[in-house]
Amino acid sequence: MASVELKNVSKSYGSLEVIDTLNLSIADGSFTVFVGPSGCGKSTLLRMVAGLEPISKGDVIIDGRRVNDADPIQRGIAMVFQNYALYPHMTVEQNIGFSLRMAKLDKPAIAQRVAAAAATLQIEPLLKRRPAQLSGGQRQRVAIGRAIVRNPEVFLFDEPLSNLDAELRVSMRVEIAKLHNTLKSTMIYVTHDQTEAMTLADQIVVMRAGKIEQVGTPDGLYEDPQNLFVAGFIGSPRMNFLRASPSNGSVQLEAGPTLAISGAPSTQDMVVGIRPEHFVFGGDGPQLTITADVIENLGGTRYLYGTTKSGEALIVEAREQTGITSGDQVSVGLRTERALFFESSGQRLKLSAAS
Amino acid sequence: MANKNLKAAGAHSMAILASLVMVIPIYLIAVNAFKSRAQASAMSMELPTEWHFENFSTVIAQGKLWTSFFNSLLYATASTAITTLVSAMAAYVLSRARTRGRRFLYLFIIMGIALPINYFTLTSVMQFTNLNNTRLGIILLYAATQIPFTVFLIYGFIETIPKELDEAAIVDGCKPLSLFFLIILPLLTPVLATAAILNFLGVWSDFIFPLYYLNSSANWPMTLAVYNFFGQFQQDWNLVSADILLTILPVIVVYLLGQRFILSGLTSGGVKG
Amino acid sequence: MLRGPYPAYFVLPALVLYLTFFIVPSIGGIGYSFTDWNSYSTEVNFIGLDNYARIFSPKERYLTYLANTMIFAVVSIALKTVLGLGLAVLLHEGVKRFVNLYRVLIYLPVVLPTLIVALIFKSILNPATGLLNSFLRSVGLDGFALQWLVDPRIALFSIIGVDTWKGVGFITVILLAGLQTIPKEYYEAAKIDGAGAWARFRHVTIPMLMPAIVVVTVLNVLHGLRVFDIVYALTNGGPGYATEVIYTEIFKAFSQGRFGLGTAISSVLFVILAVAGYFVIRLLERKPTR
Ligand SMILES: Nc1ncnc2c1ncn2[C@@H]1O[C@H](COP(=O)(O)OP(=O)(O)OP(=O)(O)O)[C@@H](O)[C@H]1O
Ligand SMILES: [Mg+2]
Numbered sequence: 001m002a003s004v005e006l007k008n009v010s011k012s013y014g015s016l017e018v019i020d021t022l023n024l025s026i027a028d029g030s031f032t033v034f035v036g037p038s039g040c041g042k043s044t045l046l047r048m049v050a051g052l053e054p055i056s057k058g059d060v061i062i063d064g065r066r067v068n069d070a071d072p073i074q075r076g077i078a079m080v081f082q083n084y085a086l087y088p089h090m091t092v093e094q095n096i097g098f099s100l101r102m103a104k105l106d107k108p109a110i111a112q113r114v115a116a117a118a119a120t121l122q123i124e125p126l127l128k129r130r131p132a133q134l135s136g137g138q139r140q141r142v143a144i145g146r147a148i149v150r151n152p153e154v155f156l157f158d159e160p161l162s163n164l165d166a167e168l169r170v171s172m173r174v175e176i177a178k179l180h181n182t183l184k185s186t187m188i189y190v191t192h193d194q195t196e197a198m199t200l201a202d203q204i205v206v207m208r209a210g211k212i213e214q215v216g217t218p219d220g221l222y223e224d225p226q227n228l229f230v231a232g233f234i235g236s237p238r239m240n241f242l243r244a245s246p247s248n249g250s251v252q253l254e255a256g257p258t259l260a261i262s263g264a265p266s267t268q269d270m271v272v273g274i275r276p277e278h279f280v281f282g283g284d285g286p287q288l289t290i291t292a293d294v295i296e297n298l299g300g301t302r303y304l305y306g307t308t309k310s311g312e313a314l315i316v317e318a319r320e321q322t323g324i325t326s327g328d329q330v331s332v333g334l335r336t337e338r339a340l341f342f343e344s345s346g347q348r349l350k351l352s353a354a355s
Numbered sequence: 356m357a358n359k360n361l362k363a364a365g366a367h368s369m370a371i372l373a374s375l376v377m378v379i380p381i382y383l384i385a386v387n388a389f390k391s392r393a394q395a396s397a398m399s400m401e402l403p404t405e406w407h408f409e410n411f412s413t414v415i416a417q418g419k420l421w422t423s424f425f426n427s428l429l430y431a432t433a434s435t436a437i438t439t440l441v442s443a444m445a446a447y448v449l450s451r452a453r454t455r456g457r458r459f460l461y462l463f464i465i466m467g468i469a470l471p472i473n474y475f476t477l478t479s480v481m482q483f484t485n486l487n488n489t490r491l492g493i494i495l496l497y498a499a500t501q502i503p504f505t506v507f508l509i510y511g512f513i514e515t516i517p518k519e520l521d522e523a524a525i526v527d528g529c530k531p532l533s534l535f536f537l538i539i540l541p542l543l544t545p546v547l548a549t550a551a552i553l554n555f556l557g558v559w560s561d562f563i564f565p566l567y568y569l570n571s572s573a574n575w576p577m578t579l580a581v582y583n584f585f586g587q588f589q590q591d592w593n594l595v596s597a598d599i600l601l602t603i604l605p606v607i608v609v610y611l612l613g614q615r616f617i618l619s620g621l622t623s624g625g626v627k628g
Numbered sequence: 629m630l631r632g633p634y635p636a637y638f639v640l641p642a643l644v645l646y647l648t649f650f651i652v653p654s655i656g657g658i659g660y661s662f663t664d665w666n667s668y669s670t671e672v673n674f675i676g677l678d679n680y681a682r683i684f685s686p687k688e689r690y691l692t693y694l695a696n697t698m699i700f701a702v703v704s705i706a707l708k709t710v711l712g713l714g715l716a717v718l719l720h721e722g723v724k725r726f727v728n729l730y731r732v733l734i735y736l737p738v739v740l741p742t743l744i745v746a747l748i749f750k751s752i753l754n755p756a757t758g759l760l761n762s763f764l765r766s767v768g769l770d771g772f773a774l775q776w777l778v779d780p781r782i783a784l785f786s787i788i789g790v791d792t793w794k795g796v797g798f799i800t801v802i803l804l805a806g807l808q809t810i811p812k813e814y815y816e817a818a819k820i821d822g823a824g825a826w827a828r829f830r831h832v833t834i835p836m837l838m839p840a841i842v843v844v845t846v847l848n849v850l851h852g853l854r855v856f857d858i859v860y861a862l863t864n865g866g867p868g869y870a871t872e873v874i875y876t877e878i879f880k881a882f883s884q885g886r887f888g889l890g891t892a893i894s895s896v897l898f899v900i901l902a903v904a905g906y907f908v909i910r911l912l913e914r915k916p917t918r
Contacts, residue, residue: 052522073528085519089541102528146527366722373715374733377797380748381736383759398751398759437645445642452634460639462909467650469850469905473657473894474878475665475887480653499649502642521633531635560741563857567882578743582861585747592751599744610739614732617739618801 002063002076002153002186003028004049009058011044011210018044020210021058026188026203031180033197034190035233036207042190043158045207049188050079050156063153073102078147079156083163084139086131086146093118093127096145103150117149120179137168144176148183157189161196173199194234198222206230228346231273237303237315239273239340246270251341255308257286259336263351269344276303276315278338285333290314292328306330381603388596395593410597414584417594420601422573423580427605429490430576431558434497439551441498442505447539449506450513451521461510467503474567481568488570496568497558505550512546513539545619552613559606577602654898661892667885679892689869690877690893697873700788700859701852705845707792712799713841717833719800720807731804735797742794746861749790753777777863780870787862787871791855799844806840807833849904853897 004026011019018041026032034042047053049060051072059066067075078099086095093114100110118124121141131139140160147155160176161169177200180187191197197204198218206213206221206229214221214230225231231239243254245268251259253272279288290306295318304316304324316332324330336353343349379400387395388410390403414420449461477496478487486492516539524538540547562578569575572583581598588594610617661679665672683690715734719727737745752759753776764772776786810833818828856875859865865872865880874897881890 050526052525071528072526077526079523079526081519081523083517083519085517085523087520087523087538098524099527102533146523363722363724366718367726369718370715370723370726370730373718374730376793377733377737379759380745380752380793381740383752384748397757398754399762400759441641441645444638448634448636448638452632457636457639460643464642464646465909466902466905467646469901469909470650470654471854471894471897471901472650473653473891473898474882475891475894476653476656476660477649478882479656480648484648495645496649499645502646502650506642525633529633531633531638534633535638556739560739560743562741562743566879578741581747582743595747599747603740603744606739606741607736610736611732614735617735618731618805 004154004186004188005059005061006045006049007059007061009045009048009060010056011041011048011053012056018210019048022210022212024205024212024215026186029184029186030202031187031189031200032203032205033201034188034205034207035192035194035197036213037233038192040207041210042207046079046156046158046188046190049075049154050077051075052079073099076153077156078150078152078154079158080140080143080147080160082159084131084143086139086142088131090130091127092123092129092131092134092142092145095131095142096149099146099150113149114145117145120148120182121145136164137172140164140172144179148179153186155183155185155187157187159190159192162192169193169196176200194236198234204234206233225340226348228271228273228342228348231340231342231348235275237276239275240312240314241342242272242274242308242312242314243310244270244272253288254310255312255314256288256310257334259286259334259339259353261341261351261353267343267349270349271342271344273340273342274334274338276317278335279316280333280335281318281321283333285336287331287333288314289329289331290316292324292326292330294326295324304330381607384596384599384603387592388600390593390596392591392593395596396590398592407593410593411601414594414597414601417584417588419572419580420577420598423575423577424601426490426574427559427576427578430493430497431555433494434501434558435551435554437494437498438501438505438554439547442502442550443509443540443543443547444535445502446506446509447513447535450510451518461506465503465507465510467500468507472500478568487568488574490574493564493569493574496564497554497561501554501557505554508550508553509543509546512543516542545616548613548616549619552609552616555609556606559609654894657891657898658895660888661895663888665888665891667887672888675888679889680896682889683892683896689872692869693872693874693877696784696871697853697855697875699784700791700855700873701849703785704788704791704795704852705848707788708796708799708848709841709845711792711796712844713803713837715796715800716803716807717829719804731801735801737794738797740794742857743861745790745794746858749793750777750862753786753790778867780867783863783867784871787859790862791858794858795848795851799848802844803837803840806837810836846904846907850901853901853904 006022006024008021008023009019010017010021022045034045036042044053048055049062051067051070051074055068060068062075062077072079087098090098096117097110097114100113105113114127115124118127121144123138123141123145126134126138126142131142134142140163143160157176161172164172173196176189180200189196189200201218203215204218204221205215208229214226216224218234221230221234225234228241232241244251245254246252246261249260251261251270251272253259259272288308290304290308292304292306294305296303296305301317301319302321304318304321306314306316308314318324339353341349341351383398383400386400386402387398389406389408391405391407394404445464449457449464481487481492481496484492486495520538520542521534524534529538559576560578562576562582565574565576565579569579572580575583581595581602584598585595660672662674662676663672664675664678682688719730723730755761755775755778758776760776761774764770774782777783814832814836815828818832823831854875855873856879859871859873859876860879863871865876874893878890878893881887881893
């Protein structure tokens with residue numbers, strides 16, 4: 001087990017800056033998830049930790065040791081790849097044992113550790129097969145087996161579940177969480193999928209364009225995003241953003257209602273964020289009138305996709321409201337205490353609604 | 356329906372005719388190899404009136420066939436092994452690390468597919484390296500001249516091996532040599548088989564390098580030995596046929612066993628374009 | 629990654645062999661082509677462009693050899709491509725069964741040693757006793773029973789015929805593979821658009837097959853310009869100089885010790901093929917669009 005420290009690391013391909021002076025510390029034994037839109041540099045950052053990508057500037061420190069110039073094997077890391085990267089010409093057993101063979105362990109020791117890894121992942125019956133004879137989920141297990149057999153200090157996962165179907169993805173996600181509980185190793189995990197991020201992480205790192213937007217616990221990011229980007233990225237369906245302008249002690253939404261606030265914003269234009277789950281039907285809070293476009297019924301709950309008078313799109317969770325059909329005019333109440341306020345530039349304003 | 360059958364029958368007759376045209380010359384050699392000298396002088400298609408199996412033993416003794424057989428075998432296997440290995444290594448690093456310099460190097464090497472050999476100055480090189488009239492010299496010559504096409508063939512195939520495999524292997528502790536020999540080389544098997552078969556057949560069939568660079572008949576491969584034998588025994592078509600038959604037998608065996616690989620190699624993107 | 633998993637020294641063995649036996653002689657040859665280098669004198673004198681002047685002089689025969697080489701290359705390619713395309717279409721559309729067997733047999737001559745092929749055809753093309761003329765006479769075509777390799781007017785074309793026999797299988801196999809990758813939908817769409825068999829061939833098959841045709845043609849140009857063994861063994865340039873090509877002349881220059889002149893001829897060829905090679909590389913490098 002080991003901590004991982006990134007100090008002012010940068011990465012550029014020629015003149016293209018992919019990672020820009022980034023600082024991050026990852027605690028020993030924690031589960032850290034990198035999320036962010038495609039191309040923001042998540043994989044690059046992970047591969048810099050792995051030692052697969054040279055570091056242009058800054059330091060990568062694993063377990064207190066600067067490893068910029070160390071080979072992957074000297075860093076004590078193991079990696080699970082998105083497309084599994086199993087060696088097609090080797091059996092499952094040989095795949096899992098390959099790193100031990102490279103480390104020149106003797107045959108009985110390899111066999112014993114491969115068996116232990118296989119037992120952890122319940123893939124003993126597959127040991128004699130080749131990757132081509134496995135299903136996607138089984139391949140993923142073997143890929144994880146290949147990582148755990150080495151007892152690495154740090155596990156690196158690059159979108160390990162994105163090639164699996166939805167159902168398998170959920171069950172593998174649970175297994176990875178269990179694995180982390182048992183092994184207690186440091187894990188760094190890259191994903192697009194914010195549900196994976198929310199459910200697995202101790203610490204989420206939200207990235208954009210080679211920079212960190214915010215680091216925090218899942219709850220912290222959900223409750224207290226520092227800017228529009230993070231607010232929009234965390235939470236599903238995503239947070240609604242409504243244009244507004246401040247006036248004395250209150251905020252006037254273009255879509256209709258006025259919210260009373262404490263504190264005085266200094267900007268002209270601002271954005272009010274409110275999550276779909278923070279609306280109420282009825283009640284005495286400020287009311288928004290929307291035209292229902294589509295109602296998505298998920299069984300347990302339903303989402304109402306509508307348009308405000310000001311022409312802004314809005315998603316509202318409507319758990320109990322069964323009667324609404326598209327085209328209806330609906331009035332929904334805002335839970336103002338959950339509303340967040342942003343400058344139009346994106347920065348969060350530390351205001352709260354006055355009750 | 357009848358029309359359709361007629362068409363199929365016509366197509367088959369044409370295909371059979373084409374196949375016959377390809378096979379008859381070989382059949383001609385095969386039957387005449389068993390005839391008497393007199394009967395073979397006409398080189399006709401009829402079967403031998405008497406079967407002269409001793410033609411083969413005569414040829415083997417007179418034509419020093421064993422020596423030349425082993426020479427051919429040595430040249431073909433050794434140069435094929437060298438070319439295939441060095442080409443695979445070169446194609447691999449050139450294909451994986453696409454820097455400008457390596458890109459240029461790749462084009463520079465495959466340019467050799469088109470370039471002619473200058474036999475005059477090559478003689479000087481052979482003399483300078485003390486390789487003229489040696490078996491090693493011939494082997495290296497063949498190895499060198501097959502490199503451009505082999506690099507080209509393998510380069511295309513390496514692109515189909517995902518780079519993540521390399522990375523997984525590096526994370527598993529591979530060094531460049533173990534990565535290449537334990538992970539990449541086994542995955543290249545199909546294209547290596549194609550390259551090896553084509554190179555083997557190419558060397559076995561060639562007689563130009565020996566013609567230029569081997570003056571001692573003890574070093575001659577089968578092709579050159581046959582040609583020389585033909586010069587001596589022009590009138591004995593039965594013996595010439597027997598000699599030819601023995602020379603092409605290995606070619607035909609290797610071809611029939613390996614035709615699957617030749618086909619897949621030639622048609623997998625590479626040559627087809 | 630850090631020390632590089634793809635070290636440049638992997639290229640070294642191949643590069644050293646290639647440079648030593650391929651590039652050094654070719655480049656060195658250009659230098660020697662301006663000399664009177666020969667086997668009967670140890671002196672090598674610079675003689676400027678004399679060798680080239682001789683090669684391109686109408687008084688000498690070298691231009692004829694060049695012309696013979698070109699005729700050989702062009703005619704044999706045309707024949708092989710047309711026949712190969714015909715056979716490929718026949719195997720692809722005509723016959724449904726035994727395709728593999730036919731293909732194996734039609735490709736067989738490609739792998740036979742050229743020298744052996746030449747020897748066999750020396751017998752087959754023998755005007756008096758050869759199989760070809762015996763066959764022609766037996767079916768009453770006595771008029772076509774020609775002096776194949778003996779008559780200077782047709783000897784070159786006889787050699788082209790033998791080369792076609794040997795090489796047509798290569799084109800057939802590659803074009804057949806090309807045909808097999810053309811998606812059926814194109815033909816179905818063309819049928820729906822009312823295209824007949826010929827129109828489908830003309831407007832679907834040929835365009836889709838064009839990249840493959842171009843590649844085999846270019847490879848055959850290279851093969852044709854470098855032709856040696858088939859001519860050497862069938863006629864050795866004769867009768868007279870009727871079938872002399874560049875490489876048979878080069879071998880004669882080699883045997884007779886006219887090294888300076890020989891390197892000049894080789895260098896001319898080097899330039900021609902280097903230009904051709906440039907186009908080959910461009911072709912081979914282009915990614916398949918399908
Ligand atoms: N070898 C390279 N050369 C140049 N640019 C590269 C190279 N590899 C990656 N990039 C660029 O670096 C940026 C970050 O890529 P990276 O793969 O880290 O993104 P990512 O966040 O993992 O995206 P995704 O979610 O799609 O996997 C991208 O803009 C990409 O185009
Ligand atoms: Mg990625």
